[in-house]
Amino acid sequence: MSERLPRPTSLWEYANPRRFMAFSGFLLPFVAAGTVAALVIGLVWGFFFTPDDYRQGSTVKIIYIHVPSAMVAINAWLMMLVASLIWLIRRHHVSALAAKAAAPVGATMTLIALATGAIWGQPMWGTWWAWDPRLTSFLVLFLFYLGYMALWAAIENDDTAAELTSVLCIVGSVFAVLSRYALVFWNQGLHQGASLSLDKEENVSDVFYWPLLLCLAGFVGFFVLLILVRTRTEVRARRMRALQARERMT
Amino acid sequence: MELIVSDLAVVRGGMRVLEGVNFRVSSGTALVLRGPNGIGKTTLLRTLAGLQLADEGAVAPGPEAMAYASHADGNKGTLSVSENLEFWASLHGVDDISVALREFNMEALEARPAGSLSAGQKRRLGLARMAVTGRRIWLFDEPTVSLDVDSVALFADAVRRHLGQGGLAVIATHIDLGLEGEVLQLGPFKAEAPEDHHEDFHEAFL
Amino acid sequence: MELIVSDLAVVRGGMRVLEGVNFRVSSGTALVLRGPNGIGKTTLLRTLAGLQLADEGAVAPGPEAMAYASHADGNKGTLSVSENLEFWASLHGVDDISVALREFNMEALEARPAGSLSAGQKRRLGLARMAVTGRRIWLFDEPTVSLDVDSVALFADAVRRHLGQGGLAVIATHIDLGLEGEVLQLGPFKAEAPEDHHEDFHEAFL
Amino acid sequence: MIALLKRDLALSVRAGGGFGLALAFFLIVVTLTPFAVGPNSATLSTIAAGILWLGALLSCLLSLDRILALDYEDGALELLATAPIPMEGVATIKALAHWLTTGLPLTLAAPAFGVLLNLPPEGFLWLTISLAIGTPALSVVGTFGAALTVGLKRGGLLLSLIVLPLYVPTLIFGAEVARRGAEGMAFETPLALLAGITLATVALLPFASAAAIRINLR
Amino acid sequence: MIALLKRDLALSVRAGGGFGLALAFFLIVVTLTPFAVGPNSATLSTIAAGILWLGALLSCLLSLDRILALDYEDGALELLATAPIPMEGVATIKALAHWLTTGLPLTLAAPAFGVLLNLPPEGFLWLTISLAIGTPALSVVGTFGAALTVGLKRGGLLLSLIVLPLYVPTLIFGAEVARRGAEGMAFETPLALLAGITLATVALLPFASAAAIRINLR
Amino acid sequence: MMPDLGKYAAEVLSAYAVTIALMVGLLVISLRQSAKTKAALRAVEEARQARKAGGQETNG
């Protein structure tokens, strides 16, 4: 796997497992370094060097983990959806494996958002949990992650699993959006609206803004890093199974 | 009418098992597939029947001309023998099940629930289903498992009659059916383990 | 040691299928059961194994001397070949599975999950289980289904070795195993349809 | 297609076919609820509509694995795939048969069970209507889940895990209609949304189910 | 016997073995309840203990058909019957394995789910204790039901139907302990009764299960 | 060094602790799996290479 490859002529060629391994191997250290830097600086800045909020007190510091993890959790599902579509349409095995690799990361992020939110809710709303639409749709998202992972785990044949989980991911996405609207209809919530929008009026005050952005970058980096590592693992495992199957044949 | 298989490659569990399979079976003849366990007989038949896609090559005519009898018979234990047959017949737009019952000597069992049949009787019911599909090409996967000698003869007769009416049949089996017809040994078509082409890695991880 | 079946009657689905079955098999010999589909071979073997009660008659010795290999192998697809065998071995208080693995040529497959074996290999695993029961009397119900010629020979060898060590075997099969041993045709023992005894009415509703 | 529907219905009313089991399960869940939450009748009547919907959903769920798994195991599904009838048709008929044997009886029986839970009198009509409109979606979505898991042995629990999150919108709107109906509030919006979900799933999901079945048979 | 227990545990944690599915199902039932009965937190906290018990019971129920059916289908149960180990032992081990893979994780996870339903803080301890004492009975009774239905194809729904009435006493006392615990009332009597039921079923039911298995194999 | 977290110290600290535990846990699991499959794949490839070399010797 170490010899030189011809230059890729199209973006899709990165979906070749070998090229993916080469490219991701090259990328990994940079992503790791960037992630560590962003996370450490962002969290340290946020935790040690930002003032308390006049209403929320020191709990405002939870925002530096809560918001990034929530955002990554949602976008991880989006990434799985895209990867599933690529697999179904262009049949690139690596994208199916990337979707598989993303699920546990997304689920963990969802769990982090839920846990930090719950911990934050106790002082702010006086309760760990309320059936607020945003909170609830996160719980539902968590359920989707669980079902998706369970389906991957239950099917033995790799290609069948890839196909079926892709179908589930697409149908599930539609239902996730539906659930979100159903939930908004069902109960009006406690949770604050968007505070990180581009139009500055609604944004959190500037003291919190920059460290939050850094943390966000850190979490995204963490996500990318783990996707790379886990997809590489999946590619290797896949190759190993293929080799073993071939041995069986001969 | 002719069944033409050209340059067919079939996959199972993500691996090619057979490749370069070429044969023709013409109206009125039967082809017997032979080969050791695991060579890919079942896989080949499933590909012919259109249940899985060919990795390469072509089969003509398409699946709509084929009737496939797999290991499993697909009959419902709580329905009677004739109800089972009638169901398949009406799915295929065939009206009459009495011929099928007669050919496979199931007339006495007609009203029995299929679940109470012995292994061999169940098998006969599964085979009788082929006669109500109204299709020209019959594909059998080890049709004689758990049949006794008389029933094997009965089966051979039914196939012969089908051939006589211009049908054709492809039968995978380990035993001798007493059917005249060509024999195809699948051994020589066993797929080569792919070499370590670096280009191949991108699709099959090999 | 001897297996003595005296005047046995066996029932299936509430009906007697065989009656008046008498035979003896002595140490070192095998008995092959033959008969058309539905005559009651499976039922007889299950009765010998103690899985169902005899309607009449007796079997000596009792089920604790018998190891029974039915149609189904009872192996778990997610456990490896050796885990499967070790489980049965430890249930029967046997320590060593290496002999069984060797006899059925499973050594190369030892670490493979049982679910990934081909039909014939699965069957061999099911048969290898018999060798880790440590029991003297082996009962087989169509042991060679889906085995190719080589594996059938392997099976015959294993049975022969068992017989050589003073064991005995009863085998129901439709094919020729290449095993020396007596053959028992079950046809003559087919149960008569009971007559309309009014006294019997309260017993069997017949 | 009619032949398939007739066969499926015949199978489910024959011995061991499971017709009526969903109803019985529903009855049991409804009966157990007061044991679990206590017999206070005010509490019960607040939660009655919800529990009835939840019970209907769960008993629907429990019969899902019969939709396709039996046919898969005995090989009939493969044979259906080679028969001259599109897989989408098979998926639709299977869902329809499931609804006729579970959703419909549940809908008809729900008012009777409502009595057990002190459902307010105004609630009966809207409970029935919401179930009548919502249960077809449960069957269709369930068929999709069954199609995804049909290759798996005893996939029942996994099937539930996959299907339940997909039931969320139907459950929310269905229970909302029933609850608002019982409390005399406006329920047009959730009713319209419920009907919309049912129509959309019935129209679109059979394609996904058929694709999943084909993949599983491959 | 130890070999059997080890095998069963190994099977359930291997891929496709379904360990964790019961827990996920529990989570889903708990999540769906508010969708059905509405988000009002006062209502939820009244019914929390009951719903948690009901959810635990249902997720236990759904995994019952794996206890024996898989072994029956692949022939392992027949072979176990001919092995030198009493059928009562098999029934006990199967129930134990089921409890270790469902009842125990459910018990440990229940407090976390209690948060979702606004269970009053005093309730957590007694919910856990009541589940710890009660779930073994659920497994043993469930094994009995599984033994009764083991010969049937996809007998899942029938199994539920047979088992649910047998679960009633356990559910009543278990939920009662949890509810009274949550409300700070005296709960010694139901607790004693719950423990009594568990002890009695554990001691006696395996004999009935063994008999049922033997009859079904015949 | 430690900022004064006031009366919410427990909440803030436990939120950070949970997050770090989950993230580090996932990272460790991923890395461990990665190392394992890497080693396993290498073993398989080497065995294959060895067999190939051996096979060629007997052939030639």
Ligand code: HEM
């Ligand atoms: C278990 C409880 C909670 C969950 C599941 C949760 C979930 C979420 C989600 C999904 C987002 C949206 C991220 C995005 O899309 O941008 C978010 C953002 C946010 N949450 Fe929470 N949350 C919870 C509790 C809380 C609490 C108690 C507070 C504070 C009082 C809080 C404050 C915020 C803030 C300030 C944002 C940023 C809003 C934005 O930029 O969009 N959350 N949370």
Ligand SMILES: Nc1ncnc2c1ncn2[C@@H]1O[C@H](COP(=O)(O)OP(=O)(O)OP(=O)(O)O)[C@@H](O)[C@H]1O
């Ligand atoms: N589920 C599966 N996953 C992976 N490989 C499989 C699977 N089933 C079968 N195979 C492999 O595919 C190959 C072809 O199997 P197939 O069932 O077509 O063989 P066959 O010729 O029908 O054998 P038999 O005579 O035993 O029925 C075998 O080498 C087998 O090991």
Ligand SMILES: Nc1ncnc2c1ncn2[C@@H]1O[C@H](COP(=O)(O)OP(=O)(O)OP(=O)(O)O)[C@@H](O)[C@H]1O
């Ligand atoms: N579940 C059942 N209920 C009622 N009758 C049955 C049942 N199973 C089998 N039978 C009947 O019992 C008789 C004996 O069946 P058995 O399976 O013992 O036959 P067999 O000799 O093993 O046949 P084969 O060679 O086909 O395996 C048959 O006539 C059959 O019809």
Ligand SMILES: [Mg+2]
């Ligand atoms: Mg085959």
Ligand SMILES: [Mg+2]
């Ligand atoms: Mg038999």
